[in-house]
Amino acid sequence: MSTVTHAPAVPRSSAFKRFFTAREIPVAGALIALIVVTYIINPRFLSPQSTKDLMLNATIMVILAVAQALVIITRNVDLSVGAILGLAAFGTGTVFDMFPSIPLVLIFVIGMIFGGLLGSINGMLVTSAKVPALVITLGTLYIFRGVLSSWAGSKQYFSGDNPKAFGNLSVDTLVGIPIITIIAVVITVAVAMFMSSVRSGRDLYAIGSDPDAARLFGIPVGGRVLSAFIACGALTGLAGVLYASRYNSVGALTGSGIELDVVAAVVVGGVAIFGGSGTVAGAAIGAVLLSTITGALTATRVDKFWQQAIVGVLILAAIIIDRVVSLRRARKLRVNEAKNV
């Protein structure tokens, strides 16, 4: 409270300093260090083909992490994303099977609407039943996966079944960057700008830091949380469509088990698991970091079995760093307040 009133009295930290204390810096630093070290050990790690593969592998994870970050910032979580991704990916295959000549734009719209609908089921259950999202989305994780399994059965759609132009989205490049990666970057930038400068985006942070205070302040908490879930579902649906473009086959098991990886990427990216702080850009960097590790380990000939253990260590390191930073910041605030009394 008093920090706000005394803010002008405190020497304003320079833009330079603010940049280096941002929450994304540790993870971005880790990513750069990883790439540099791997490149020094094995220069072929950054060959054009290998770079393209790295970007392609990160694309879907980035979109999923951005979507998940929206929900986690509001102090919720969506565990059903793996199943939504699978449904959207299989749905894409089905639509192409029925209407082979459908315009590509339309398939993205359908995927996003489909995902948004599934997200709205989560959102409505969370906001109207007032039950933690962790439980609800654990339930819908099973339900959506069950629906997908009974819909798909043993059927699979292969990339050969899709129109050539659709598959080319993950092959063609623009100035060396695959088209679907550009889509992911555009989405990340758009959502990041929304979260940092649009009022309803800032509301999501307020809700995540203290839902009761946000309600007292006049923020329509239920509506905002519902929209966050719908947005998360829609972006996950989009990721599902891109998944169908990127990977060879989609079926009943597409995307299973991916939910915890996504949450891990978001946490590594500096988004607090209990909401209120972190950025979608951080979450996106976290996703890139986690998916780059695989490639880096292969390039440096580290035993592939170490990969998952290293991911685990990274997640723990991210949480510990976050904790240390926030404790420090809290102490600094207290000291500053004491000086201003």
Added chain:
Amino acid sequence: MSKAITTNSRGQWSRRLIGHDAVIFYILISVVIISMVTVNYFASTLTVGFLLIQVLPILLIAMPMALVIVSGEIDLSVASTAGLTSATMGVLWRDSGLDIGTVMALSLLVGVLCGAFNGFLITTLGLPSLAVTIGTLALYRGLALVVIGDQKVASFPKELNAFVLSKIGNTGIPVMMIFALIVIVFFAVLLHFTPFGRGLYALGYSPQAATFVGVRVGHAKFWMFVATGIVSSMVGIFLTLRLASAGPDNGTGLELSVIAAVLLGGVSIFGGKGNIPGVVGGVLLIGTLTYALRLAKVPETALIIVTGGLLVLSVVSPSVIAWGKERIRLNRVHREVQGQSASGITRA
């Protein structure tokens, strides 16, 4: 306060008979009866055997998990701990030349260490358990891969594999159920009849208040996570012997099934609420329903929908009921106020 009065006057027994865990048992009993009548081959001792062997891992881990969730925390790393135990057991048995008893004891130590590491991060460093155990979920599974690679070890003593699957006489009840019963009774007594257990409820309601009334919060949480680790390790050993194979992927995905069963059993995810009988009911309900539907040749895929639907229903229905009650109360208050203003009492 008025709530306390109404519950007291209603009496302890009637309250118990309409409580959440009682409802779970009514549903469980109806499912059993309906299945016995309508599903072929359900009413046999074979059913008891298969069903119990199937649910045993979930039942075991659900016990410490219930305590962890009651105390307001969560542990997602249980299945990975089981996997790491299985991998360690396999490698020790293959390479060390120790006898199987020592190997199993050493494997249990894995669970102690995994649980203690979780507990250390959560209590000493004060990190959120949800985030920590997502991290150790990946870490322990990763270590399992490091320990055993993508190999399998299957040369365990045949007698031991047979023992794990053996039944008590011709009742169809697996011998391992005796062991499970010991674990259930242990955790039930711990939660319901010891100061430590009562402390966990206090902790789940409010950690600050619990600290002030003298609950050693960090200490209690730490040992809960160690207990979860140990039981997960036991399940790892059990799965290894049951499948007669030690691999890095034993028990994958178990964590979400366990949490679903615990929540279905009436434990509140916010902590502070729930009991062991309810959890046992929840586990058995999911197990029985799955088994009966499978016997009735309902496709596997519909089963997942049923599990998820049950979970959502079990958490949504109390809110709906509470909402209904609140509406009725508000209506009554509204009518009373109207009645008062009608009788001439206006604003002062």
